[in-house]
Amino acid sequence: MRAVHDEFHGDLMEVSMGPHHPSTHGVFRMNVVLDGERIVKLKPVFGYLHRNHEKLGEGMTWLASMPFTDRLDYLCAMTNNWAYALAVERLTGLQPPERAEYIRVVLAELTRLLNHTCLAGFLLQDTGAMGTPLMYAFREREKILDLFEALSGSRMMCNYQRFGGCRVDVSPAWLAAARKVVDAYPRFLDEFEALVTGNEIVMARTQGVGRVAPELAVAAGVTGPMLRACGVDYDIRKVDGYGLYPRFHFRVPLGDHGDTYDRYMIRVLEMRESIGILKQAIDGIPDGPILDPKAKGRGLRPPAGEAYGRIEGPKGEIGFFLVSDGTPNPSRYRVRAPSFVNLTILEDMCLGHTVADAVVILGSIDIVLGEVDR
Amino acid sequence: MSDATTTTITEEQRAELRRHGILLTSLQELYNWGRSNSVWPLQFGLACCAIEMIAASMARFDIARFGSEVFRPSPRQADLLIVSGTVTKKMAPQVVRLWNQMPEPKYCIAMGACAISGGPFKQGYNVLKGIDRYIPVDVYVPGCPPRPEALLHGLMKLQEKIRAQPLAGPDAPRHLRADDPCVYPVPECGATDLEPPFNPEVWKPPTLVRDDA
Amino acid sequence: MTTPSLEQIRDRILAAVPAAEASLVNNPGPAAQHSLLIDRAHLVEVARFLRDDPELRLDYCSNVTGIDQPEREVVDKVRRKVPAPDGSGEREVEEKVKRIEPGFLEVVYHLFSMARKHGPVVLRVRTGDRAGDASVPSLTPVWRACEFQEREVFDLFGIVFTGHPNLRRILMWDAFVGHPMRKDYVEPDDYEWEPTPHDAVLERVKARQAVASTPEEGPTT
Numbered sequence: 175m176r177a178v179h180d181e182f183h184g185d186l187m188e189v190s191m192g193p194h195h196p197s198t199h200g201v202f203r204m205n206v207v208l209d210g211e212r213i214v215k216l217k218p219v220f221g222y223l224h225r226n227h228e229k230l231g232e233g234m235t236w237l238a239s240m241p242f243t244d245r246l247d248y249l250c251a252m253t254n255n256w257a258y259a260l261a262v263e264r265l266t267g268l269q270p271p272e273r274a275e276y277i278r279v280v281l282a283e284l285t286r287l288l289n290h291t292c293l294a295g296f297l298l299q300d301t302g303a304m305g306t307p308l309m310y311a312f313r314e315r316e317k318i319l320d321l322f323e324a325l326s327g328s329r330m331m332c333n334y335q336r337f338g339g340c341r342v343d344v345s346p347a348w349l350a351a352a353r354k355v356v357d358a359y360p361r362f363l364d365e366f367e368a369l370v371t372g373n374e375i376v377m378a379r380t381q382g383v384g385r386v387a388p389e390l391a392v393a394a395g396v397t398g399p400m401l402r403a404c405g406v407d408y409d410i411r412k413v414d415g416y417g418l419y420p421r422f423h424f425r426v427p428l429g430d431h432g433d434t435y436d437r438y439m440i441r442v443l444e445m446r447e448s449i450g451i452l453k454q455a456i457d458g459i460p461d462g463p464i465l466d467p468k469a470k471g472r473g474l475r476p477p478a479g480e481a482y483g484r485i486e487g488p489k490g491e492i493g494f495f496l497v498s499d500g501t502p503n504p505s506r507y508r509v510r511a512p513s514f515v516n517l518t519i520l521e522d523m524c525l526g527h528t529v530a531d532a533v534v535i536l537g538s539i540d541i542v543l544g545e546v547d548r
Numbered sequence: 549m550s551d552a553t554t555t556t557i558t559e560e561q562r563a564e565l566r567r568h569g570i571l572l573t574s575l576q577e578l579y580n581w582g583r584s585n586s587v588w589p590l591q592f593g594l595a596c597c598a599i600e601m602i603a604a605s606m607a608r609f610d611i612a613r614f615g616s617e618v619f620r621p622s623p624r625q626a627d628l629l630i631v632s633g634t635v636t637k638k639m640a641p642q643v644v645r646l647w648n649q650m651p652e653p654k655y656c657i658a659m660g661a662c663a664i665s666g667g668p669f670k671q672g673y674n675v676l677k678g679i680d681r682y683i684p685v686d687v688y689v690p691g692c693p694p695r696p697e698a699l700l701h702g703l704m705k706l707q708e709k710i711r712a713q714p715l716a717g718p719d720a721p722r723h724l725r726a727d728d729p730c731v732y733p734v735p736e737c738g739a740t741d742l743e744p745p746f747n748p749e750v751w752k753p754p755t756l757v758r759d760d761a
Numbered sequence: 762m763t764t765p766s767l768e769q770i771r772d773r774i775l776a777a778v779p780a781a782e783a784s785l786v787n788n789p790g791p792a793a794q795h796s797l798l799i800d801r802a803h804l805v806e807v808a809r810f811l812r813d814d815p816e817l818r819l820d821y822c823s824n825v826t827g828i829d830q831p832e833r834e835v836v837d838k839v840r841r842k843v844p845a846p847d848g849s850g851e852r853e854v855e856e857k858v859k860r861i862e863p864g865f866l867e868v869v870y871h872l873f874s875m876a877r878k879h880g881p882v883v884l885r886v887r888t889g890d891r892a893g894d895a896s897v898p899s900l901t902p903v904w905r906a907c908e909f910q911e912r913e914v915f916d917l918f919g920i921v922f923t924g925h926p927n928l929r930r931i932l933m934w935d936a937f938v939g940h941p942m943r944k945d946y947v948e949p950d951d952y953e954w955e956p957t958p959h960d961a962v963l964e965r966v967k968a969r970q971a972v973a974s975t976p977e978e979g980p981t982t
Contacts (some may be wrong), residue, residue: 193642196591196621200598201639220909221932222639223595225662226672228917229942233671242668248596248693267791312606330596330693392820392875395906408821408875479790482824482871482881493824495871498790510824510871518908544595547636547932638934673941673948674933739938741949 178207186214189529193222199296200543204520204532211528216521220514223547231507236262236337236474239507244331246492246509247545249289252281252322253487255335260416261483261494266476268338268466275418276459277340280352281322281332282417282485283448283455287359288318289488290399290441290448293540297438298370300537301379307370314362317355324348337474338466349456356452363445371442380434384523384535388432394518398490399444400539403429403436410486417485421458422451437538475502489513489540509548513541576715583653584710585615587703590626592646595633597660597693604696614703623649628706629683630699634662634669635676637742644734647683652723652730655710657702658685661692668692673740681746683732764879767795770817777810778803786885796869796883801897804886805924808903811872811882819882822904824871825911827918829891831944832864866895866920870907888920891943899925917942 178186192203201222207215227246231239243258244251256278263270270278295311319329325348326332326341334341370376386396388404401408409426411419427443429436476498484493490512497506516539524532562572573581593601605611605619620626623646635643647656658679661667666677679685686709689702713721722728732750735742746753765773771783774797781803786796799807811819837858845852867887873880888895899922901907911922912931919940922928930937939946950966 193639194592194623194646200593200595201642221674221930221934222636222642223634224636224638224674224932225595225634225669226674226941227669230669230672245596245668248599264792264794265790308602309607312603313608316603316606316608329695330599390905393905394908395822395904397823406875408878413878477790479788479792481790481792481794482883484823491823493871495824495826495869497828506826506828508824508826510826514909515906518905671948673946737934737936739936 184209191529191532192219199537199541202536202541202543202546204536206524206529206532208529213524213527213529213532216524216532218517218520220547223543225544225548227509227548228507232504235472235502236476236504237471239504240335241331241333243509244333245544246511246548247487247489247513247542248330249292249542250285250488251330251332252285252334253485254492255332256282256417257483257485257487257492258494259335259337260485261481261496262337262474262476264481264483265479265496265498266337266474268469270339270466271463272418272460273343273462274339274464276455277344277464278335279417279419279422279455280344280452280459281325281334283452284318284321284352284355286448286488287445287452288315289540290445291315293441293537294366294370294438297434297534297537298376300533301376303376307366310362310366310369314359317358321348321352321355324351336465336469336471338469340464343464344459349459352452353456356449356456359449360446363442367442371439376438377435379531379534380438380538382431383434383527383531384538386432386519386523390519390522391432395515396490396519397512397516398487398540399440400437400490400516402426403440404432405429410484410491414484422454424448424451434534434538473502475500480506484510487512489542489545490516492545509545511545511548513539514546514548517541517546577711579715580711580713584707587614587616587628587655587706587710588618588620588626589616589628589630590623590646590650591619591621592623592629593632594635594639595660595662597632597663600693600696601630601632601659601699604699609696609700611700611703614700614707616703623647624651626650627654629654629656630659631656631663631679631685632659632693634667635679636674637676638674638737640676640679640682640742641734641736643679644682644732648731648734653721654723654730655686655706656683657687657689657699657706659689659699659702660694661690664688664690676742678751681751682735683747684750764882765817767797767882770811770882771797773814773817774799774807774810777814778806781807783807794881794883796885798885798887801886801888804884805898805900805903808870808884808900811884812903817882818874818876819872819880820904821873821875821880822870822900822906823873823881824869825900825907825914826869827914827920827942828867828869829918829943830865830867831891833862834859835862863889864891865889866891866918868897868911868914868920870900895919896921896923898923899928901925916940919943 176188178188187208189206191206193201203219205217206213243254246254291311291314295308298307322332323329326334386404388406391401391404405428424447427440429440478498478500480497482495484491492512493510495508496504499505523535611617629647658664663679666675669675670677687702687706689698691698722730732747767785774783782800784798786798788795811817839856839858840853841856842851842853865887867885870884872882886897888897899911911925914920915928916930916932917940
């Protein structure tokens with residue numbers, strides 16, 4: 175913290191928020207210049223969790239990177255796995271069987287539920303509702319984690335997808351359990367929304383805070399719920415139609431104002447759409463193999479070439495850019511992390527607001543530092 | 549307060565007395581009992597393990613049963629530093645600084661493989677290979693990430709350790725001894741690595757013995 | 762909506778920016794995501810055209826990344842006619858010819874269109890010099906999305922983006938020397954010996970200590 179003198183504003187205060195700060199969702203740091211309580215400048219500082227994911231990925235085999243992708247966005251291991259598997263499948267030409275694609279959709283949508291639920295809890299924690307909303311959110315999270323654990327053996331770090339399919343098959347009992355969780359989810363959402371959505375304090379803290387113009391969002395490469403909260407209709411599930419998403423009926427909710435409240439509402443609405451997809455997928459899952467017979471785990475050597483594979487993760491477009499030179503290791507392994515790019519417009523969103531609002535705005539971007547810094 | 553009072557009467561005898569409504573205790577026991585059941589952790593998350601740390605404090609696992617639910621945002625009010633996640637070289641000076649800012653008595657749990665040794669990211673150029681190179685660690689909780697139950701077990705182990713601490717003599721905890729430092733040197737980010745690469749007072753590189761040498 | 766083919770895009774670029782050099786880089790793998798190699802001098806002009814062209818409208822720059830390709834030895838199979846040893850005309854033989862392919866640093870941009878929902882169009886730009894003048898023009902003025910990603914490429918690969926508004930290290934600390942994602946980066950010594958991949962590190966430490974000739978406590982065998 176230090177005083178800064180500015181010809182125009184007079185005496186300003188520069189405050190370093192983070193890397194240890196209770197509301198920065200990890201080890202994120204913002205250098206904020208304040209005029210009184212108003213933010214006149216904000217510079218994010220990254221790298222406090224830069225664990226060299228890409229460098230390590232280039233030093234190990236293709237399959238060995240799969241468990242590392244779990245740790246990118248540690249709330250959404252399944253979607254990270256899928257994005258990586260998808261990129262390698264593009265690179266090698268493998269084709270997952272239909273059952274595997276269904277399982278992937280189920281797991282990805284469960285992950286979306288999990289991520290958005292946690293985000294809602296954390297966002298309310300940031301507005302000052304300490305404890306209670308997060309307790310509700312984590313209660314639901316545990317139910318989904320139980321499903322992941324039953325299937326993959328691990329709560330958070332699932333390491334489940336394989337190139338050309340999945341690692342283990344789902345059992346009818348697992349599907350029944352998943353269906354039970356999915357069926358109970360709307361009740362939780364209703365309960366949560368009754369507490370939060372119409373709450374006057376929540377509305378006062380979030381409406382009109384951190385507005386983003388759609389033009390700016392598109393230019394800055396913002397993706398995911400943040401982009402759709404600005405009213406831009408761009409959902410990779412619809413645009414690319416990867417996996418089997420074209421088979422499922424769902425709508426893409428869009429916001430009007432691009433403010434923090436819209437970003438919260440978009441996530442709630444997306445969860446309701448995800449529940450619809452889950453019901454269709456769990457009911458329609460066909461029998462069959464779960465792995466492409468040509469698939470190879472260890473000793474995979476994709477032909478020389480490169481591929482960019484992307485999916486609609488819960489936070490936005492998560493993409494993997496892979497270059498192979500025909501050896502057992504990737505020669506370039508790059509992760510396009512959604513929350514890293516989404517942070518580009520953090521300063522634009524926060525200017526003119528108070529410090530307390532910056533905390534809420536940051537919460538609504540939904541960052542995970544494992545992915546921002548990689 | 550001396551050791552003699554605690555050794556003259558056995559656990560069975562005391563349990564028998566307790567059954568008759570007589571509570572015998574020593575100042576040391578009372579003091580440690582109070583300390584061990586109000587360990588306030590610092591609300592400090594680094595990476596994946598932090599999510600499991602939060603989960604441990606939530607409804608299902610409920611760390612409040614052990615008196616540690618009061619996660620403090622400020623190091624000045626905390627007793628326990630849970631290093632939950634990968635410590636990078638860029639972050640290590642801040643972790644040591646937080647440790648220095650905590651008042652004694654203070655304890656440290658290294659949660660997860662990364663905090664213990666660098667874990668899966670050990671070979672990264674920006675990853676510290678274990679936080680015990682800079683600050684003394686009381687309990688190591690292995691796992692990647694450890695389950696919340698494992699963290700609870702680690703906390704119970706810490707409580708056992710606190711309860712066993714004598715209040716006088718050479719084995720007394722740091723805050724009761726004048727000679728032991730409670731402030732550790734903060735490393736600086738150098739050209740490629742941290743300077744110094746470790747704190748020789750708490751950690752020394754292992755002596756390497758190779759068969760082929 | 763389908764993406765126009767890269768040949769069409771290249772022709773449109775050459776029609777709009779006649780001075781630009783745009784060549785197709787073929788991607789032999791099954792992904793068949795071919796790319797366009799643009800020369801450094803006209804990159805910004807080409808990018809602005811791609812963004813504003815009503816048919817392409819590549820308004821969304823998704824991914825920016827660097828690639829370090831060190832100098833490598835390539836073996837080409839060449840068919841050559843040699844006179845047969847018995848003098849009866851010529852005979853075709855296959856020879857392996859080794860050549861050194863120079864290394865380069867490269868920046869790759871993955872462009873999509875949110876307006877017309879197509880993509881990806883992959884742009885590449887190369888700097889031949891890995892040591893000195895590794896600089897390319899910044900595309901941050903065209904797409905804001907490049908701002909942090911170009912800083913990351915600068916930090917990890919050492920490619921200088923001229924025209925970037927705030928080109929500083931982003932992931933490593935400011936005093937850090939070197940660019941870790943380059944293939945020839947030497948990591949700091951690891952003071953823990955383990956049986957497998959760390960042996961090379963130990964050899965390096967030993968060599969360095971032998972040079973320093975003042976063995977202190979630490980990694981010795």
